[in-house]
Amino acid sequence: MNKEQLDQMAHGAGFIAALDQSGGSTPGALASYGIPREAYHSDDEMLSLMHAMRARIVTSPCFTGERVIGAILFEDTIDRRFEGVDAADYLWNNKHVVPFVKVDKGLAPEADGARCMNPMPDLDALLAKAVAKGVFGTKMRSFIRLANPVGVQAVVDQQFEIADRILAKGLVPILEPEIDIASPDKQAAEDMLRDALKARLDALAEDKLVMVKLTLPERDNHYASLISHPRVVRVVALSGGYTRDEASERLARNHGMIASFSRALTQGLHVDMSDEAFTSELNSAIEQVYLASID
Template identity: 50%
Template sequence: MNTETRKEMAARLTSTPGIVAALDQSGGSTPETLRSYGISDAAYQGETEMLKLIHEVRVRIMTAPTFSSERVIGAILFEHTMDRSIGAKSIPAYLWEDRGIFSFLKVDSGREAEQDGVQLMKPMPNLSNLLERALEKGVLGTKMRSVVHSASEKGISIAVRQQFDVASTILKNGLIPIIEPEVLVSSPDKVIAEAILVKEILKNLSELAHGTQVILKLTLPSQPDLYAALVEHPKVARVFALSGGYSLKVACEKLRENTGVIGSFSRALFENLRVSMPNAEFDLNLSQNIEEIYLASTQKGENA
Protein backbone atom coordinates (compact mmCIF):
# COMPACT_ATOMS: atom_id res chain seq x y z
CA MET A 1 0.00 0.00 0.00
CA ASN A 2 1.38 3.40 -0.92
CA THR A 3 1.79 6.31 1.49
CA GLU A 4 -1.05 8.33 -0.03
CA THR A 5 -3.52 5.50 0.52
CA ARG A 6 -2.49 5.17 4.16
CA LYS A 7 -2.91 8.94 4.59
CA GLU A 8 -6.39 8.71 3.09
CA MET A 9 -7.29 5.90 5.49
CA ALA A 10 -5.91 7.81 8.47
CA ALA A 11 -7.87 10.91 7.48
CA ARG A 12 -11.10 8.87 7.34
CA LEU A 13 -10.29 7.35 10.72
CA THR A 14 -9.99 10.70 12.47
CA SER A 15 -12.67 12.74 10.75
CA THR A 16 -15.36 10.63 9.07
CA PRO A 17 -18.63 9.85 10.89
CA GLY A 18 -19.28 6.13 11.09
CA ILE A 19 -18.84 2.91 13.03
CA VAL A 20 -16.20 0.19 13.19
CA ALA A 21 -17.43 -3.39 12.85
CA ALA A 22 -15.76 -5.86 15.23
CA LEU A 23 -15.43 -9.06 13.18
CA ASP A 24 -12.57 -10.52 15.22
CA GLN A 25 -14.30 -13.08 17.41
CA SER A 26 -11.73 -15.38 19.00
CA GLY A 27 -11.91 -19.08 19.75
CA GLY A 28 -13.48 -18.25 23.10
CA SER A 29 -16.29 -16.01 21.83
CA THR A 30 -16.97 -17.72 18.50
CA PRO A 31 -19.22 -20.55 19.81
CA GLU A 32 -21.53 -18.00 21.45
CA THR A 33 -21.63 -15.95 18.24
CA LEU A 34 -22.47 -19.02 16.17
CA ARG A 35 -25.20 -20.07 18.60
CA SER A 36 -26.82 -16.62 18.40
CA TYR A 37 -26.63 -16.93 14.60
CA GLY A 38 -28.48 -20.25 14.76
CA ILE A 39 -25.58 -22.71 14.45
CA SER A 40 -25.42 -25.14 17.38
CA ASP A 41 -22.25 -26.58 18.90
CA ALA A 42 -23.23 -29.95 17.41
CA ALA A 43 -22.95 -28.55 13.87
CA TYR A 44 -19.14 -28.62 13.91
CA GLN A 45 -16.25 -30.59 15.35
CA GLY A 46 -13.03 -28.91 16.36
CA GLU A 47 -11.55 -25.48 15.82
CA THR A 48 -10.99 -25.82 12.06
CA GLU A 49 -14.68 -26.41 11.33
CA MET A 50 -15.69 -23.70 13.80
CA LEU A 51 -13.40 -21.13 12.15
CA LYS A 52 -14.74 -22.09 8.73
CA LEU A 53 -18.31 -21.41 9.88
CA ILE A 54 -17.54 -18.07 11.52
CA HIS A 55 -15.61 -17.02 8.41
CA GLU A 56 -18.72 -17.68 6.33
CA VAL A 57 -20.72 -15.43 8.67
CA ARG A 58 -18.13 -12.67 8.38
CA VAL A 59 -18.07 -12.89 4.59
CA ARG A 60 -21.87 -12.73 4.50
CA ILE A 61 -21.70 -9.50 6.51
CA MET A 62 -18.82 -7.97 4.55
CA THR A 63 -20.44 -8.67 1.17
CA ALA A 64 -23.93 -7.52 2.20
CA PRO A 65 -25.01 -4.42 0.24
CA THR A 66 -25.52 -2.43 3.43
CA PHE A 67 -21.94 -3.00 4.63
CA SER A 68 -20.43 0.06 2.98
CA SER A 69 -18.50 3.23 3.78
CA GLU A 70 -21.75 5.19 4.00
CA ARG A 71 -21.99 4.17 7.67
CA VAL A 72 -19.13 1.71 8.31
CA ILE A 73 -15.65 3.26 8.21
CA GLY A 74 -13.59 0.34 9.56
CA ALA A 75 -13.58 -3.37 10.40
CA ILE A 76 -11.50 -5.32 12.93
CA LEU A 77 -10.39 -8.65 11.49
CA PHE A 78 -9.27 -11.96 12.94
CA GLU A 79 -5.95 -13.23 11.54
CA HIS A 80 -7.69 -16.03 9.59
CA THR A 81 -9.95 -13.42 7.97
CA MET A 82 -7.06 -11.18 6.95
CA ASP A 83 -5.34 -14.12 5.29
CA ARG A 84 -8.34 -15.06 3.15
CA SER A 85 -9.84 -13.60 0.00
CA ILE A 86 -13.14 -12.47 -1.47
CA GLY A 87 -12.97 -13.16 -5.16
CA ALA A 88 -9.47 -12.38 -6.39
CA LYS A 89 -8.71 -9.86 -3.63
CA SER A 90 -7.43 -10.25 -0.12
CA ILE A 91 -10.11 -9.26 2.37
CA PRO A 92 -8.35 -6.02 3.46
CA ALA A 93 -8.00 -5.06 -0.22
CA TYR A 94 -11.64 -5.96 -0.94
CA LEU A 95 -12.88 -3.91 2.01
CA TRP A 96 -10.88 -0.83 1.02
CA GLU A 97 -11.12 -0.96 -2.77
CA ASP A 98 -14.70 -2.21 -3.09
CA ARG A 99 -16.29 -0.89 0.09
CA GLY A 100 -14.16 2.08 1.20
CA ILE A 101 -13.60 0.45 4.61
CA PHE A 102 -10.16 0.23 6.27
CA SER A 103 -9.07 -2.76 8.36
CA PHE A 104 -7.53 -3.48 11.72
CA LEU A 105 -5.99 -6.80 12.72
CA LYS A 106 -6.46 -8.48 16.11
CA VAL A 107 -2.89 -9.28 17.20
CA ASP A 108 -3.14 -10.49 20.79
CA SER A 109 -2.81 -14.18 21.65
CA GLY A 110 -5.43 -14.24 24.38
CA ARG A 111 -5.17 -13.46 28.07
CA GLU A 112 -3.40 -14.79 31.13
CA ALA A 113 -5.25 -16.00 34.23
CA GLU A 114 -6.64 -13.24 36.46
CA GLN A 115 -4.16 -11.65 38.86
CA ASP A 116 -4.50 -8.39 40.79
CA GLY A 117 -7.99 -7.96 39.36
CA VAL A 118 -6.91 -8.04 35.69
CA GLN A 119 -6.08 -10.43 32.89
CA LEU A 120 -2.93 -9.34 31.09
CA MET A 121 -2.26 -10.25 27.48
CA LYS A 122 -0.28 -13.41 26.84
CA PRO A 123 3.14 -13.05 25.19
CA MET A 124 3.00 -12.39 21.44
CA PRO A 125 5.98 -14.25 19.96
CA ASN A 126 4.67 -13.85 16.41
CA LEU A 127 3.94 -10.12 16.65
CA SER A 128 6.70 -8.98 14.26
CA ASN A 129 5.57 -11.43 11.59
CA LEU A 130 1.92 -10.43 12.07
CA LEU A 131 2.73 -6.73 11.74
CA GLU A 132 4.78 -7.31 8.61
CA ARG A 133 1.98 -9.33 6.98
CA ALA A 134 -0.64 -6.77 8.01
CA LEU A 135 1.32 -3.97 6.37
CA GLU A 136 1.76 -6.00 3.20
CA LYS A 137 -1.99 -6.62 3.01
CA GLY A 138 -2.91 -2.97 3.46
CA VAL A 139 -4.17 -3.09 7.05
CA LEU A 140 -4.28 0.32 8.79
CA GLY A 141 -3.79 -0.80 12.37
CA THR A 142 -4.08 -3.44 15.07
CA LYS A 143 -6.23 -4.35 18.07
CA MET A 144 -5.28 -6.04 21.35
CA ARG A 145 -7.43 -6.69 24.41
CA SER A 146 -6.83 -7.14 28.10
CA VAL A 147 -9.54 -7.43 30.77
CA VAL A 148 -10.22 -5.55 34.02
CA HIS A 149 -12.30 -7.49 36.56
CA SER A 150 -12.08 -5.17 39.55
CA ALA A 151 -10.85 -1.78 40.74
CA SER A 152 -7.27 -2.76 41.52
CA GLU A 153 -4.98 0.24 41.02
CA LYS A 154 -1.94 -2.02 40.81
CA GLY A 155 -3.51 -4.40 38.31
CA ILE A 156 -5.00 -1.70 36.09
CA SER A 157 -1.71 0.20 36.06
CA ILE A 158 0.17 -2.92 34.93
CA ALA A 159 -2.44 -3.77 32.28
CA VAL A 160 -2.41 -0.29 30.77
CA ARG A 161 1.40 -0.16 30.84
CA GLN A 162 1.54 -3.48 28.98
CA GLN A 163 -0.89 -2.19 26.35
CA PHE A 164 1.15 0.96 25.75
CA ASP A 165 4.46 -0.94 25.64
CA VAL A 166 3.15 -3.17 22.85
CA ALA A 167 1.53 -0.15 21.18
CA SER A 168 4.93 1.53 20.93
CA THR A 169 6.25 -1.46 18.98
CA ILE A 170 3.22 -1.38 16.69
CA LEU A 171 3.63 2.35 16.04
CA LYS A 172 7.29 1.84 15.15
CA ASN A 173 6.16 -0.69 12.54
CA GLY A 174 3.92 1.84 10.80
CA LEU A 175 0.52 0.70 12.12
CA ILE A 176 -2.00 2.42 14.40
CA PRO A 177 -2.76 0.40 17.55
CA ILE A 178 -6.17 0.03 19.15
CA ILE A 179 -5.60 -0.21 22.89
CA GLU A 180 -8.45 -2.15 24.52
CA PRO A 181 -8.36 -2.63 28.31
CA GLU A 182 -11.97 -3.82 28.76
CA VAL A 183 -13.64 -3.25 32.11
CA LEU A 184 -16.19 -6.04 32.44
CA VAL A 185 -19.75 -4.72 32.65
CA SER A 186 -20.29 -7.29 35.42
CA SER A 187 -17.50 -5.84 37.57
CA PRO A 188 -18.83 -5.14 41.10
CA ASP A 189 -16.87 -1.87 41.26
CA LYS A 190 -17.08 -0.86 37.59
CA VAL A 191 -17.40 2.88 38.32
CA ILE A 192 -14.20 2.96 40.38
CA ALA A 193 -12.32 0.72 37.93
CA GLU A 194 -13.23 3.03 35.03
CA ALA A 195 -12.02 6.11 36.91
CA ILE A 196 -8.68 4.40 37.66
CA LEU A 197 -8.43 3.29 34.04
CA VAL A 198 -8.87 6.82 32.67
CA LYS A 199 -6.19 8.11 35.06
CA GLU A 200 -3.73 5.42 33.98
CA ILE A 201 -4.43 5.93 30.28
CA LEU A 202 -3.84 9.68 30.58
CA LYS A 203 -0.53 9.03 32.36
CA ASN A 204 0.64 6.69 29.61
CA LEU A 205 -0.54 9.00 26.85
CA SER A 206 1.68 11.74 28.30
CA GLU A 207 4.69 9.44 27.82
CA LEU A 208 3.91 8.59 24.18
CA ALA A 209 6.30 9.99 21.61
CA HIS A 210 5.32 13.40 20.25
CA GLY A 211 3.39 13.22 16.99
CA THR A 212 2.11 9.68 17.51
CA GLN A 213 -1.50 8.65 18.02
CA VAL A 214 -3.30 5.57 19.32
CA ILE A 215 -6.94 4.49 19.28
CA LEU A 216 -8.74 3.56 22.48
CA LYS A 217 -11.49 0.92 22.61
CA LEU A 218 -13.24 1.07 25.96
CA THR A 219 -16.26 -0.25 27.82
CA LEU A 220 -19.34 1.99 27.72
CA PRO A 221 -18.86 3.89 30.99
CA SER A 222 -21.28 4.10 33.90
CA GLN A 223 -20.65 7.86 34.09
CA PRO A 224 -21.63 9.64 30.83
CA ASP A 225 -18.77 11.46 29.07
CA LEU A 226 -16.20 9.93 31.40
CA TYR A 227 -13.87 9.70 28.39
CA ALA A 228 -14.13 13.38 27.39
CA ALA A 229 -10.46 14.07 28.19
CA LEU A 230 -9.44 11.04 26.12
CA VAL A 231 -11.62 12.05 23.16
CA GLU A 232 -9.97 15.49 23.11
CA HIS A 233 -6.42 14.26 23.73
CA PRO A 234 -4.01 15.10 20.85
CA LYS A 235 -2.43 11.63 21.05
CA VAL A 236 -5.77 9.84 20.62
CA ALA A 237 -6.92 9.39 17.03
CA ARG A 238 -10.36 8.15 18.08
CA VAL A 239 -12.23 6.52 20.95
CA PHE A 240 -14.29 3.42 20.16
CA ALA A 241 -16.80 1.77 22.48
CA LEU A 242 -17.33 -1.97 22.80
CA SER A 243 -20.79 -3.38 23.53
CA GLY A 244 -19.50 -5.62 26.33
CA GLY A 245 -22.48 -7.96 26.41
CA TYR A 246 -25.13 -5.25 26.51
CA SER A 247 -28.03 -5.70 24.10
CA LEU A 248 -28.00 -3.53 20.98
CA LYS A 249 -30.70 -1.27 22.45
CA VAL A 250 -28.95 -0.74 25.80
CA ALA A 251 -25.50 -0.37 24.19
CA CYS A 252 -26.79 2.32 21.84
CA GLU A 253 -28.56 4.16 24.68
CA LYS A 254 -25.28 4.28 26.59
CA LEU A 255 -23.30 5.22 23.49
CA ARG A 256 -25.51 8.28 22.94
CA GLU A 257 -24.41 9.55 26.36
CA ASN A 258 -20.75 9.77 25.31
CA THR A 259 -19.82 12.63 22.99
CA GLY A 260 -17.13 11.86 20.44
CA VAL A 261 -17.19 8.09 21.06
CA ILE A 262 -18.19 5.76 18.21
CA GLY A 263 -19.47 2.21 18.30
CA SER A 264 -17.26 -0.78 17.57
CA PHE A 265 -19.63 -3.59 18.47
CA SER A 266 -19.40 -7.33 17.96
CA ARG A 267 -22.19 -9.15 19.79
CA ALA A 268 -24.61 -6.24 19.43
CA LEU A 269 -23.82 -5.96 15.70
CA PHE A 270 -24.73 -9.63 15.22
CA GLU A 271 -28.06 -9.29 17.04
CA ASN A 272 -31.09 -10.61 15.09
CA LEU A 273 -28.94 -12.14 12.33
CA ARG A 274 -29.69 -15.79 11.57
CA VAL A 275 -28.20 -18.38 9.25
CA SER A 276 -31.69 -19.36 8.06
CA MET A 277 -32.57 -15.89 6.79
CA PRO A 278 -32.82 -15.23 3.04
CA ASN A 279 -30.21 -12.69 1.98
CA ALA A 280 -32.75 -9.88 1.65
CA GLU A 281 -33.98 -10.34 5.22
CA PHE A 282 -30.42 -10.74 6.52
CA ASP A 283 -29.36 -7.51 4.82
CA LEU A 284 -32.39 -5.64 6.18
CA ASN A 285 -31.66 -6.72 9.76
CA LEU A 286 -27.96 -5.94 9.38
CA SER A 287 -28.83 -2.53 7.94
CA GLN A 288 -31.07 -1.79 10.92
CA ASN A 289 -28.32 -2.78 13.37
CA ILE A 290 -25.72 -0.67 11.57
CA GLU A 291 -28.10 2.28 11.40
CA GLU A 292 -28.88 2.11 15.11
CA ILE A 293 -25.19 2.02 16.04
CA TYR A 294 -24.39 4.74 13.50
CA LEU A 295 -27.04 7.11 14.87
CA ALA A 296 -25.92 6.45 18.45
CA SER A 297 -22.35 7.23 17.36
CA THR A 298 -23.17 10.45 15.51
CA GLN A 299 -26.25 11.91 17.22
CA LYS A 300 -25.64 12.48 20.91
CA GLY A 301 -27.87 13.51 23.76
CA GLU A 302 -31.43 12.84 24.88
CA ASN A 303 -33.02 14.69 21.97
CA ALA A 304 -30.94 13.05 19.25
Protein backbone atom coordinates in the same frame (compact mmCIF):
# COMPACT_ATOMS: atom_id res chain seq x y z
CA MET B 1 0.37 4.89 7.10
CA ASN B 2 -2.42 5.61 4.65
CA LYS B 3 -3.35 9.28 5.12
CA GLU B 4 -6.82 8.88 3.63
CA GLN B 5 -7.54 6.04 6.03
CA LEU B 6 -6.19 8.07 8.94
CA ASP B 7 -8.47 10.96 8.03
CA GLN B 8 -11.46 8.62 7.81
CA MET B 9 -10.70 7.14 11.24
CA ALA B 10 -10.14 10.54 12.84
CA HIS B 11 -13.05 12.44 11.31
CA GLY B 12 -15.40 10.03 9.53
CA ALA B 13 -19.03 9.76 10.61
CA GLY B 14 -19.81 6.17 11.52
CA PHE B 15 -18.48 3.28 13.56
CA ILE B 16 -16.09 0.32 13.53
CA ALA B 17 -17.51 -3.18 13.08
CA ALA B 18 -15.75 -5.68 15.38
CA LEU B 19 -15.63 -8.87 13.30
CA ASP B 20 -12.68 -10.41 15.13
CA GLN B 21 -14.32 -13.22 17.11
CA SER B 22 -11.67 -15.82 17.83
CA GLY B 23 -10.72 -18.67 20.13
CA GLY B 24 -13.25 -19.11 22.88
CA SER B 25 -15.67 -16.52 21.51
CA THR B 26 -16.17 -18.20 18.12
CA PRO B 27 -18.47 -21.06 19.23
CA GLY B 28 -20.73 -18.61 21.01
CA ALA B 29 -20.85 -16.29 18.01
CA LEU B 30 -21.71 -19.20 15.72
CA ALA B 31 -24.35 -20.49 18.13
CA SER B 32 -26.02 -17.08 18.20
CA TYR B 33 -25.97 -17.18 14.40
CA GLY B 34 -27.75 -20.55 14.44
CA ILE B 35 -24.79 -22.92 13.98
CA PRO B 36 -24.46 -25.28 16.99
CA ARG B 37 -21.17 -26.83 18.15
CA GLU B 38 -22.13 -30.24 16.76
CA ALA B 39 -22.21 -28.75 13.24
CA TYR B 40 -18.39 -28.72 13.07
CA HIS B 41 -15.71 -31.13 14.19
CA SER B 42 -12.43 -29.24 13.96
CA ASP B 43 -10.99 -25.76 14.35
CA ASP B 44 -10.62 -25.51 10.57
CA GLU B 45 -14.32 -26.21 10.05
CA MET B 46 -15.23 -23.73 12.80
CA LEU B 47 -13.07 -20.98 11.28
CA SER B 48 -14.49 -21.61 7.82
CA LEU B 49 -18.04 -21.29 9.14
CA MET B 50 -17.07 -18.11 10.97
CA HIS B 51 -15.51 -16.71 7.82
CA ALA B 52 -18.69 -17.46 5.88
CA MET B 53 -20.66 -15.46 8.45
CA ARG B 54 -18.20 -12.56 8.25
CA ALA B 55 -18.24 -12.68 4.46
CA ARG B 56 -22.04 -12.51 4.41
CA ILE B 57 -21.88 -9.38 6.57
CA VAL B 58 -19.03 -7.65 4.74
CA THR B 59 -20.35 -8.33 1.24
CA SER B 60 -23.86 -7.17 2.11
CA PRO B 61 -24.88 -4.08 0.09
CA CYS B 62 -25.62 -2.18 3.32
CA PHE B 63 -22.09 -2.68 4.69
CA THR B 64 -20.15 0.28 3.28
CA GLY B 65 -17.92 3.12 4.42
CA GLU B 66 -20.85 5.50 4.42
CA ARG B 67 -21.74 4.23 7.91
CA VAL B 68 -19.13 1.58 8.74
CA ILE B 69 -15.82 3.45 8.66
CA GLY B 70 -13.66 0.56 9.87
CA ALA B 71 -13.69 -3.17 10.56
CA ILE B 72 -11.57 -5.30 12.89
CA LEU B 73 -10.70 -8.73 11.50
CA PHE B 74 -9.30 -11.90 13.03
CA GLU B 75 -5.84 -12.96 11.81
CA ASP B 76 -7.36 -15.94 9.99
CA THR B 77 -9.57 -13.54 8.03
CA ILE B 78 -6.75 -11.47 6.55
CA ASP B 79 -5.40 -14.72 5.07
CA ARG B 80 -8.76 -15.30 3.35
CA ARG B 81 -10.77 -13.56 0.65
CA PHE B 82 -14.11 -11.84 0.16
CA GLU B 83 -15.56 -12.40 -3.31
CA GLY B 84 -12.14 -13.50 -4.57
CA VAL B 85 -10.28 -10.45 -3.22
CA ASP B 86 -7.88 -10.42 -0.25
CA ALA B 87 -9.95 -9.48 2.79
CA ALA B 88 -8.15 -6.23 3.69
CA ASP B 89 -8.04 -5.08 0.06
CA TYR B 90 -11.71 -5.85 -0.35
CA LEU B 91 -12.68 -3.81 2.70
CA TRP B 92 -10.84 -0.70 1.58
CA ASN B 93 -11.02 -0.84 -2.21
CA ASN B 94 -14.52 -2.32 -2.58
CA LYS B 95 -16.25 -0.94 0.52
CA HIS B 96 -14.11 2.03 1.63
CA VAL B 97 -13.91 0.48 5.11
CA VAL B 98 -10.58 0.78 6.96
CA PRO B 99 -9.14 -2.66 7.90
CA PHE B 100 -7.73 -3.57 11.32
CA VAL B 101 -6.50 -6.92 12.65
CA LYS B 102 -6.71 -8.39 16.15
CA VAL B 103 -3.20 -9.27 17.37
CA ASP B 104 -3.58 -10.52 20.93
CA LYS B 105 -3.55 -14.23 21.81
CA GLY B 106 -6.15 -14.15 24.54
CA LEU B 107 -5.99 -13.41 28.23
CA ALA B 108 -3.60 -14.54 30.95
CA PRO B 109 -4.97 -15.73 34.33
CA GLU B 110 -6.34 -13.03 36.61
CA ALA B 111 -3.97 -11.18 38.93
CA ASP B 112 -4.86 -8.17 41.08
CA GLY B 113 -8.39 -8.08 39.67
CA ALA B 114 -7.27 -7.91 36.03
CA ARG B 115 -6.20 -10.11 33.16
CA CYS B 116 -3.28 -8.99 31.03
CA MET B 117 -2.67 -10.42 27.57
CA ASN B 118 -0.94 -13.72 26.92
CA PRO B 119 2.57 -13.59 25.39
CA MET B 120 2.63 -12.87 21.64
CA PRO B 121 5.74 -14.66 20.32
CA ASP B 122 4.66 -14.26 16.68
CA LEU B 123 3.70 -10.58 16.92
CA ASP B 124 6.44 -9.25 14.64
CA ALA B 125 5.55 -11.75 11.90
CA LEU B 126 1.86 -10.86 12.17
CA LEU B 127 2.61 -7.14 12.01
CA ALA B 128 4.78 -7.64 8.92
CA LYS B 129 1.96 -9.57 7.27
CA ALA B 130 -0.54 -6.89 8.21
CA VAL B 131 1.62 -4.19 6.63
CA ALA B 132 2.09 -6.27 3.47
CA LYS B 133 -1.66 -6.78 3.16
CA GLY B 134 -2.53 -3.10 3.55
CA VAL B 135 -3.97 -3.26 7.05
CA PHE B 136 -4.20 0.14 8.76
CA GLY B 137 -4.10 -0.82 12.42
CA THR B 138 -4.40 -3.44 15.13
CA LYS B 139 -6.49 -4.26 18.17
CA MET B 140 -5.56 -5.98 21.44
CA ARG B 141 -7.76 -6.71 24.43
CA SER B 142 -7.10 -6.90 28.16
CA PHE B 143 -9.73 -7.26 30.90
CA ILE B 144 -10.28 -5.44 34.18
CA ARG B 145 -12.69 -6.90 36.73
CA LEU B 146 -11.94 -4.91 39.87
CA ALA B 147 -10.86 -1.40 40.80
CA ASN B 148 -7.42 -2.54 41.88
CA PRO B 149 -4.76 0.07 41.04
CA VAL B 150 -2.05 -2.57 40.65
CA GLY B 151 -4.08 -4.61 38.16
CA VAL B 152 -5.27 -1.57 36.22
CA GLN B 153 -1.75 -0.20 35.91
CA ALA B 154 -0.40 -3.57 34.80
CA VAL B 155 -2.98 -3.72 32.01
CA VAL B 156 -2.27 -0.17 30.84
CA ASP B 157 1.50 -0.62 30.95
CA GLN B 158 1.33 -3.81 28.88
CA GLN B 159 -1.01 -2.19 26.35
CA PHE B 160 1.43 0.67 25.78
CA GLU B 161 4.47 -1.60 25.66
CA ILE B 162 2.92 -3.62 22.84
CA ALA B 163 1.61 -0.43 21.21
CA ASP B 164 5.20 0.82 20.91
CA ARG B 165 6.09 -2.24 18.82
CA ILE B 166 3.01 -1.78 16.65
CA LEU B 167 3.69 1.92 16.10
CA ALA B 168 7.25 1.08 15.06
CA LYS B 169 5.81 -0.87 12.12
CA GLY B 170 3.75 2.11 10.94
CA LEU B 171 0.42 0.70 12.16
CA VAL B 172 -2.11 2.41 14.44
CA PRO B 173 -2.89 0.33 17.53
CA ILE B 174 -6.31 0.16 19.17
CA LEU B 175 -5.72 -0.29 22.90
CA GLU B 176 -8.61 -2.20 24.49
CA PRO B 177 -8.47 -2.36 28.29
CA GLU B 178 -12.05 -3.63 28.74
CA ILE B 179 -13.77 -3.18 32.10
CA ASP B 180 -16.23 -5.90 33.08
CA ILE B 181 -19.79 -4.50 32.88
CA ALA B 182 -20.58 -6.68 35.92
CA SER B 183 -17.71 -5.30 38.00
CA PRO B 184 -18.86 -4.53 41.56
CA ASP B 185 -16.85 -1.30 41.46
CA LYS B 186 -17.06 -0.44 37.77
CA GLN B 187 -17.14 3.34 38.22
CA ALA B 188 -14.07 3.34 40.44
CA ALA B 189 -12.25 1.16 37.92
CA GLU B 190 -13.17 3.64 35.20
CA ASP B 191 -11.65 6.48 37.21
CA MET B 192 -8.41 4.55 37.65
CA LEU B 193 -8.28 3.52 34.01
CA ARG B 194 -8.90 7.01 32.65
CA ASP B 195 -6.14 8.49 34.78
CA ALA B 196 -3.66 5.70 33.96
CA LEU B 197 -4.35 6.02 30.23
CA LYS B 198 -4.05 9.81 30.33
CA ALA B 199 -0.65 9.61 32.02
CA ARG B 200 0.72 7.23 29.40
CA LEU B 201 -0.79 9.23 26.52
CA ASP B 202 0.81 12.41 27.84
CA ALA B 203 4.19 10.67 27.67
CA LEU B 204 3.82 9.60 24.01
CA ALA B 205 5.96 11.30 21.40
CA GLU B 206 4.17 13.87 19.26
CA ASP B 207 4.33 11.72 16.14
CA LYS B 208 2.73 8.67 17.81
CA LEU B 209 -1.02 8.16 17.40
CA VAL B 210 -3.20 5.50 18.99
CA MET B 211 -6.87 4.62 19.34
CA VAL B 212 -8.57 3.46 22.52
CA LYS B 213 -11.49 1.01 22.84
CA LEU B 214 -13.34 1.19 26.15
CA THR B 215 -16.35 -0.17 27.97
CA LEU B 216 -19.25 2.31 27.98
CA PRO B 217 -18.87 4.29 31.24
CA GLU B 218 -21.23 4.76 34.16
CA ARG B 219 -20.81 8.55 34.01
CA ASP B 220 -21.62 10.11 30.65
CA ASN B 221 -18.63 11.71 28.89
CA HIS B 222 -16.27 10.22 31.47
CA TYR B 223 -13.59 9.77 28.82
CA ALA B 224 -13.80 13.28 27.33
CA SER B 225 -10.17 14.01 28.22
CA LEU B 226 -9.07 10.98 26.18
CA ILE B 227 -11.32 11.84 23.24
CA SER B 228 -9.75 15.30 22.98
CA HIS B 229 -6.18 14.11 23.56
CA PRO B 230 -3.81 15.06 20.70
CA ARG B 231 -2.28 11.54 20.59
CA VAL B 232 -5.68 9.83 20.22
CA VAL B 233 -7.16 9.30 16.76
CA ARG B 234 -10.51 8.09 18.14
CA VAL B 235 -12.06 6.62 21.26
CA VAL B 236 -14.41 3.76 20.46
CA ALA B 237 -16.83 1.79 22.61
CA LEU B 238 -17.23 -1.95 22.98
CA SER B 239 -20.66 -3.38 23.70
CA GLY B 240 -19.31 -5.70 26.41
CA GLY B 241 -22.43 -7.83 26.78
CA TYR B 242 -24.98 -5.01 26.70
CA THR B 243 -27.82 -5.53 24.24
CA ARG B 244 -27.72 -3.39 21.11
CA ASP B 245 -30.49 -1.16 22.47
CA GLU B 246 -28.74 -0.51 25.77
CA ALA B 247 -25.30 -0.16 24.21
CA SER B 248 -26.65 2.31 21.66
CA GLU B 249 -28.49 4.33 24.30
CA ARG B 250 -25.37 4.56 26.46
CA LEU B 251 -23.18 5.43 23.49
CA ALA B 252 -25.47 8.22 22.30
CA ARG B 253 -24.95 9.97 25.66
CA ASN B 254 -21.15 9.96 25.28
CA HIS B 255 -20.25 12.70 22.82
CA GLY B 256 -17.31 12.08 20.51
CA MET B 257 -17.24 8.34 21.21
CA ILE B 258 -18.16 5.93 18.42
CA ALA B 259 -19.11 2.26 18.46
CA SER B 260 -16.93 -0.75 17.88
CA PHE B 261 -19.56 -3.40 18.58
CA SER B 262 -19.37 -7.14 18.00
CA ARG B 263 -22.19 -9.09 19.64
CA ALA B 264 -24.48 -6.06 19.68
CA LEU B 265 -23.96 -5.55 15.95
CA THR B 266 -24.62 -9.16 14.88
CA GLN B 267 -27.54 -9.63 17.30
CA GLY B 268 -30.55 -10.95 15.39
CA LEU B 269 -28.65 -12.31 12.37
CA HIS B 270 -29.26 -15.99 11.58
CA VAL B 271 -27.74 -18.44 9.12
CA ASP B 272 -31.17 -19.52 7.84
CA MET B 273 -32.31 -16.03 6.90
CA SER B 274 -32.97 -15.30 3.24
CA ASP B 275 -30.57 -12.77 1.72
CA GLU B 276 -33.35 -10.19 1.77
CA ALA B 277 -34.16 -10.76 5.44
CA PHE B 278 -30.46 -10.84 6.37
CA THR B 279 -29.78 -7.55 4.62
CA SER B 280 -32.82 -5.95 6.21
CA GLU B 281 -31.80 -7.03 9.72
CA LEU B 282 -28.17 -6.01 9.22
CA ASN B 283 -29.16 -2.65 7.76
CA SER B 284 -31.37 -1.93 10.79
CA ALA B 285 -28.50 -2.81 13.12
CA ILE B 286 -26.03 -0.68 11.19
CA GLU B 287 -28.39 2.28 11.16
CA GLN B 288 -29.06 2.07 14.92
CA VAL B 289 -25.37 1.86 15.78
CA TYR B 290 -24.49 4.57 13.24
CA LEU B 291 -27.02 7.01 14.69
CA ALA B 292 -25.70 6.36 18.19
CA SER B 293 -22.15 7.05 16.97
CA ILE B 294 -22.71 10.49 15.44
CA ASP B 295 -23.10 13.61 17.54
